[in-house]
Amino acid sequence: METAIDLEAEKKEIIKAYRHLLRNAKRHQAKGDLQLIRKAFDLALEAHKDMRRKSGEPYIYHPLAVAEIVTAEIGLGAKSIVCALLHDVVEDTHITLEDIRGMFGDKVASIIDGLTKISGVFDQTSATSSLQAENFRKMLLTLSSDVRVILIKIADRLHNMRTLDSMARDKQLKIASETLYLYAPLAHRLGLYTIKTEMEDLALKYTEPEIYESISQKLKETQRARQRFINKFSFPIMASLTQAGLEFDIKGRTKSIYSIYKKMKKQEIPFEEVYDLFAIRIILDSKPENEKSDCWRAYSIVTDHYVPNPERMRDWISTPKSNGYESLHTTVMSKTGQWVEVQIRTKRMDEIAEKGLAAHWKYKDTTGNENALEEWIVKIREVLENPDPNALDFIDDFKLNLFAEEIFVFTPKGELRTLPSGATSLDFAFDVHSEVGMRCIGAKINNKLMPLSYKLKSGDQVEVLTSSKQYPKEDWLNFVVTGKAKSKIKQALKDEKRQLAEEGKEILDRKLRNLKIKTDNNTVNRIVKYYKVMSPLDLYYRIAKKNIELNDLREATEDPNKKSWLGYFKRLIPGTKEKEEKTPQLENLVADLNGKPAQLLIGDNMEKLDYTLSKCCNPIPGDDVFGFITINEGIKIHRVNCPNAVQLLSKHAYRVVKAKWTSKESIAFLAGLKITGIDEVGIVNNITKVISNELHVNMRSISFDGHDGTFEGTVMVYVHDTQHLNNLVNNLKKVKGVHTVTRMDAN
Numbered sequence: 147m148e149t150a151i152d153l154e155a156e157k158k159e160i161i162k163a164y165r166h167l168l169r170n171a172k173r174h175q176a177k178g179d180l181q182l183i184r185k186a187f188d189l190a191l192e193a194h195k196d197m198r199r200k201s202g203e204p205y206i207y208h209p210l211a212v213a214e215i216v217t218a219e220i221g222l223g224a225k226s227i228v229c230a231l232l233h234d235v236v237e238d239t240h241i242t243l244e245d246i247r248g249m250f251g252d253k254v255a256s257i258i259d260g261l262t263k264i265s266g267v268f269d270q271t272s273a274t275s276s277l278q279a280e281n282f283r284k285m286l287l288t289l290s291s292d293v294r295v296i297l298i299k300i301a302d303r304l305h306n307m308r309t310l311d312s313m314a315r316d317k318q319l320k321i322a323s324e325t326l327y328l329y330a331p332l333a334h335r336l337g338l339y340t341i342k343t344e345m346e347d348l349a350l351k352y353t354e355p356e357i358y359e360s361i362s363q364k365l366k367e368t369q370r371a372r373q374r375f376i377n378k379f380s381f382p383i384m385a386s387l388t389q390a391g392l393e394f395d396i397k398g399r400t401k402s403i404y405s406i407y408k409k410m411k412k413q414e415i416p417f418e419e420v421y422d423l424f425a426i427r428i429i430l431d432s433k434p435e436n437e438k439s440d441c442w443r444a445y446s447i448v449t450d451h452y453v454p455n456p457e458r459m460r461d462w463i464s465t466p467k468s469n470g471y472e473s474l475h476t477t478v479m480s481k482t483g484q485w486v487e488v489q490i491r492t493k494r495m496d497e498i499a500e501k502g503l504a505a506h507w508k509y510k511d512t513t514g515n516e517n518a519l520e521e522w523i524v525k526i527r528e529v530l531e532n533p534d535p536n537a538l539d540f541i542d543d544f545k546l547n548l549f550a551e552e553i554f555v556f557t558p559k560g561e562l563r564t565l566p567s568g569a570t571s572l573d574f575a576f577d578v579h580s581e582v583g584m585r586c587i588g589a590k591i592n593n594k595l596m597p598l599s600y601k602l603k604s605g606d607q608v609e610v611l612t613s614s615k616q617y618p619k620e621d622w623l624n625f626v627v628t629g630k631a632k633s634k635i636k637q638a639l640k641d642e643k644r645q646l647a648e649e650g651k652e653i654l655d656r657k658l659r660n661l662k663i664k665t666d667n668n669t670v671n672r673i674v675k676y677y678k679v680m681s682p683l684d685l686y687y688r689i690a691k692k693n694i695e696l697n698d699l700r701e702a703t704e705d706p707n708k709k710s711w712l713g714y715f716k717r718l719i720p721g722t723k724e725k726e727e728k729t730p731q732l733e734n735l736v737a738d739l740n741g742k743p744a745q746l747l748i749g750d751n752m753e754k755l756d757y758t759l760s761k762c763c764n765p766i767p768g769d770d771v772f773g774f775i776t777i778n779e780g781i782k783i784h785r786v787n788c789p790n791a792v793q794l795l796s797k798h799a800y801r802v803v804k805a806k807w808t809s810k811e812s813i814a815f816l817a818g819l820k821i822t823g824i825d826e827v828g829i830v831n832n833i834t835k836v837i838s839n840e841l842h843v844n845m846r847s848i849s850f851d852g853h854d855g856t857f858e859g860t861v862m863v864y865v866h867d868t869q870h871l872n873n874l875v876n877n878l879k880k881v882k883g884v885h886t887v888t889r890m891d892a893n
């Protein structure tokens with residue numbers, strides 16, 4: 147009866163977790179709330195009772211943990227806890243949405259409905275990419291009616307990331323990539339800084355385990371020295387702050403592993419050269435009316451002791467970021483010659499910075515700034531309500547808006563407007579009103595006439611100039627960056643295209659009539675194929691624009707299946723007919739692979755599957771890789787850390803196949819190395835000598851650039867696998883004068 151004992155112990159554990167949740171929840175609750183939570187817990191426990199997670203533990207742990215995040219880490223109340231406990235019930239069990247409505251009312255039911263829909267899209271690999279985008283759109287529409295849907299979804303994703311260990315490798319990669327691509331930016335946009343940071347770190351842990359390990363190891367090793375430095379640096383500031391009668395807390399905040407990694411990658415530097423591994427944070431305990439002046443007093447004290455860098459001063463107290471972030475940032479020179487970032491803020495500002503939104507609600511009575519989120523939702527809605535059939539564009543536009551830093555500009559009347567950085571005068575015009583954008587011919591920036599494409603800077607005053615004769619142009623899309631401007635321009639262009647297409651269709655119909663060829667769908671489709679255009683609409687449009695002359699219309703409408711000698715020769719031309727017939731076959735093969743848990747074994751399936759190694763990251767045996775199904779070029783093998791991987795894995799997950807190297811092939815693979823160092827006499831010679839001495843390494847190309855006593859070189863070599871390459875790298879590092887040797891393309 148061993149299992150029975152286990153179950154008893156499990157039951158105790160579950161009750162313990164539930165009690166813990168209640169303790170956290172208590173702070174916010176009114177009387178009836180606890181009963182409501184109890185009711186939700188009982189229902190979830192019963193509904194999930196026969197289910198287990200991949201890790202083997204009872205399923206109920208997951209909703210309990212999500213509820214705990216929702217209350218303890220995001221700070222939401224009873225209704226959200228109820229929804230978190232029930233979030234997987236409708237999708238995974240026999241309980242229906244109507245059951246929920248009957249037991250908990252309309253509000254809870256509508257939130258659960260939103261959550262069920264989202265997980266239907268995101269947590270299924272079989273969905274096509276356009277479906278994902280379309281549903282992402284719907285998800286955000288739901289969000290605009292109740293923001294709790296997205297907050298609970300973020301908590302759900304965070305817990306899945308925390309428990310990613312028990313998933314299969316390809317699932318880990320998909321979930322981690324998607325988190326980096328969608329959820330972390332979303333959390334950031336909502337001001338959930340702590341959660342965003344944890345998501346990014348966890349995603350890195352699974353996509354780049356070695357890098358993650360090495361950075362966290364190095365952080366540990368340097369921890370004590372860092373603390374000593376921080377104490378020494380802070381001491382004089384603390385003394386002066388106390389003397390000035392300010393209540394405060396001061397601490398060193400170490401950068402997240404992911405942001406250190408990003409910095410190393412962007413600046414191509416090793417860990418040791420990242421100078422801003424930490425920031426000093428001063429948190430003031432101020433009365434509401436003294437917040438701003440206290441922060442500036444602290445700033446003045448800091449800069450009395452250390453010289454500030456005039457270019458690194460940020461004042462987000464006078465103009466907070468639109469996600470609500472408020473803080474003063476300055477970077478000062480320490481006594482040891484190191485730049486140190488100092489962040490100054492009050493307790494309230496700190497809580498908003500860490501927990502975001504929920505803290506906003508808590509403080510909204512005192513600040514009056516609770517509109518920021520509402521404004522954001524209104525903007526998202528404007529983009530969403532535009533009926534754009536190409537939903538993928540929307541994700542890209544949306545993503546751009548999420549990632550962008552912001553600039554602040556003014557109308558001629560001095561009204562402040564927030565735009566993403568990189569926004570142009572035209573974006574501003576569309577931000578004012580879409581009709582103003584459509585008719586915009588230029589703008590006066592600080593009273594000087596500037597073109598539509600002028601990139602705005604914070605502080606610019608913008609006056610839009612319009613003309614009733616103006617209408618949107620195709621090339622406008624090259625310089626607008628806001629989602630609103632893009633979708634409005636595309637819509638206008640599409641309307642114009644549709645009008646022209648009608649004229650084109652008339653021209654084609656007339657010509658076909660003259661040639662006495664029957665006009666039906668078949669004929670049109672043949673013409674579309676013949677001229678290699680995308681769709682009938684595209685065909686008509688090009689005809690109207692006179693891009694297509696229609697001289698060989700008779701040939702174009704011929705039945706390609708007829709065994710005429712013309713068709714026969716056509717099939718012999720590579721790249722025309724051949725390819726089209728190959729694609730479905732390939733897809734079948736892959737569907738097969740998806741159906742069974744089999745995976746693409748590179749090296750074995752040589753004849754069966756048509757695969758190539760992608761040029762963007764040059765994978766070699768030994769690399770962690772995946773296969774990606776392309777439309778025309780078969781399966782392409784990418785490295786997991788390829789710069790394009792995150793996008794491919796998250797946007798087109800259904801086209802990804804697992805891949806693994808099997809037998810070592812005797813052929814050689816191309817890999818690129820980047821070498822930097824001191825430009826000593828004979829260095830190029832020494833490097834080539836090492837390469838040619840290395841067993842079986844062949845060099846394809848080498849190029850070196852020297853400047854001011856340093857050099858940077860690129861070497862392309864043929865190697866057998868990662869071990870072969872690593873040997874070479876290690877030997878190159880031993881050459882006198884060589885500073886760094888790194889693999890190119892993917893780092």
Ligand code: MN
Pocket residue numbers: 208233234302
């Ligand atoms: Mn879940």
